Amino acid sequence: MFEKVLIANRGEIAIRIMRACKELGIKTIAIYSDTDESALFTKYADEAVPLNSSILSQSYLDLDKIINIAKEHGADAIHPGYGFLSENSKLGEICQENGITLIGPNKEAIEAMGDKITSKKLMVEKGVPTVPGDKEGITDIEVAKERAKEIGYPVIIKSSAGGGGIGMRTVYDEDELPRAIESTQKLAESSFGDGTVYIEKFIEEPRHIEFQILGDNYGNIIHVCDRECSIQRRHQKLLEEAPSPIMTDELRAKMGESAVKAAKAVNYNSAGTVEFMYSKGEYYFLEMNTRIQVEHPITEFITGVDLVKEQIKIAAGEKLSYTQDDIKIRGHAIECRINAEDPLNDFAPNPGRIVGYRSPGGIGIRVDSGVYMGYTIPSIYDSMISKLITWGNDRNEAIQRMRRALSEYIIVGVPTTIPFHRALMHNQNFIDANLHTNFIEENNLDLLADIEKIVEENKEKFDQMKTTFLPNKKVAAIATSVNTYMNRIREENEK
Numbered sequence: 001m002f003e004k005v006l007i008a009n010r011g012e013i014a015i016r017i018m019r020a021c022k023e024l025g026i027k028t029i030a031i032y033s034d035t036d037e038s039a040l041f042t043k044y045a046d047e048a049v050p051l052n053s054s055i056l057s058q059s060y061l062d063l064d065k066i067i068n069i070a071k072e073h074g075a076d077a078i079h080p081g082y083g084f085l086s087e088n089s090k091l092g093e094i095c096q097e098n099g100i101t102l103i104g105p106n107k108e109a110i111e112a113m114g115d116k117i118t119s120k121k122l123m124v125e126k127g128v129p130t131v132p133g134d135k136e137g138i139t140d141i142e143v144a145k146e147r148a149k150e151i152g153y154p155v156i157i158k159s160s161a162g163g164g165g166i167g168m169r170t171v172y173d174e175d176e177l178p179r180a181i182e183s184t185q186k187l188a189e190s191s192f193g194d195g196t197v198y199i200e201k202f203i204e205e206p207r208h209i210e211f212q213i214l215g216d217n218y219g220n221i222i223h224v225c226d227r228e229c230s231i232q233r234r235h236q237k238l239l240e241e242a243p244s245p246i247m248t249d250e251l252r253a254k255m256g257e258s259a260v261k262a263a264k265a266v267n268y269n270s271a272g273t274v275e276f277m278y279s280k281g282e283y284y285f286l287e288m289n290t291r292i293q294v295e296h297p298i299t300e301f302i303t304g305v306d307l308v309k310e311q312i313k314i315a316a317g318e319k320l321s322y323t324q325d326d327i328k329i330r331g332h333a334i335e336c337r338i339n340a341e342d343p344l345n346d347f348a349p350n351p352g353r354i355v356g357y358r359s360p361g362g363i364g365i366r367v368d369s370g371v372y373m374g375y376t377i378p379s380i381y382d383s384m385i386s387k388l389i390t391w392g393n394d395r396n397e398a399i400q401r402m403r404r405a406l407s408e409y410i411i412v413g414v415p416t417t418i419p420f421h422r423a424l425m426h427n428q429n430f431i432d433a434n435l436h437t438n439f440i441e442e443n444n445l446d447l448l449a450d451i452e453k454i455v456e457e458n459k460e461k462f463d464q465m466k467t468t469f470l471p472n473k474k475v476a477a478i479a480t481s482v483n484t485y486m487n488r489i490r491e492e493n494e495k
């Protein structure tokens, strides 16, 4: 087993990884940007090393700087978490050159799954269901028209290099096709430097269902069941649950087998996720994420498997501790992403100082967070404050427990998505599990009225707390100068 692991990430996931290390008796090294000097994860680590910058390319994305710190401080492995370098195949390469183990999959797997056309072709080859359509890039408009006719409208034009929903356009009839192809090509070229686009059947109102994968270095690959991630807004997930409310043992066996096939196609040897779209009894491979994901705790709650610990053990050369038959589901888990965003203002990010904080507790509750009272959420990173996860014997109990947890959760100083989640927990379509990827758009009006009511009800209580916790003038002045500094860094990063 490793003696010392460097965590090349920040916030809640850095702490999540360090917790697994601690249980395995591994020492931890945090690296931190100037902005993160007072962040909780730097205090949790055994050693914390400054990156001496807040520019992304000179901090969390600086491969050379990170490798040098790892060597200098005697790390024998690096965990990249999610985001940042987690799906950059160069990290594995540079680790190997320097005799350091990457806690992640082989680089060929990252590369094959990083390209949408390559991965889709591979899936067709291996018999994993994919959306009807082409695997080749479009080169001729007339040919594209013929193909669209065969596939049947509506179709969707996607960019091969794209991801997260960027560079896609739905086309409802032939007249729109040439312009849609052209604009998607242009967008793909300017966003990804690769204008390759392809054509697919457009699946209307699909559910997003994904399977957790674990694979080791000896060819053992299992799935650790499914998650339902349909509640999202502009490709940002807001809530996830496990298992999917529509899952049956039969469907799980079938989709799980496809997920394992997908992972086997790239000799997958870490924790990863195979994403599917599901509609009307059919499912289609979407992509594979070659990293540990934000929503992994709901899977941990219902299966008892510590996914990060398994991931570390696999990287250290151990065999999987589980066979497929060992994986059993108990109950239901829900995760609400608590962000510093204003749900009444189009979910605009509203980072700032947390002047009052108390997280919920009691049976069946887990809060993964990287904040504390008095902490200022930086504006240059994502606005996630925490992940609130509840477990229940069934979905209904998990929902009731989430209602309780949300009502206990106090965050003063920044607007949060808590009122949104409280409204969602009382939305009849959510309760009935009528979920699909357009859920938020379709239920928006309903939710907004409820969110407004909840915010209003809490206003007095929170205002009162604000006067208790409000920083004095000197602290406020410091906060202002920190904000000015962060705005500058953000502009720098956006270049």
Ligand code: MV4
Pocket (backbone or CB within 6 Å): 131, 156, 163, 164, 165, 200, 201, 202, 203, 204, 206, 208, 232, 235, 277, 286, 287, 437
């Ligand atoms: C689709 C689709 C409908 N039909 N493809 C969005 C992200 C990208 N990786 C794939 N996405 C979609 N592809 C076809 N042929 C609808 C989506 C989609 C979606 C998929 C999964 C999760 C959330 C989504 C939200 C909007 C659209």
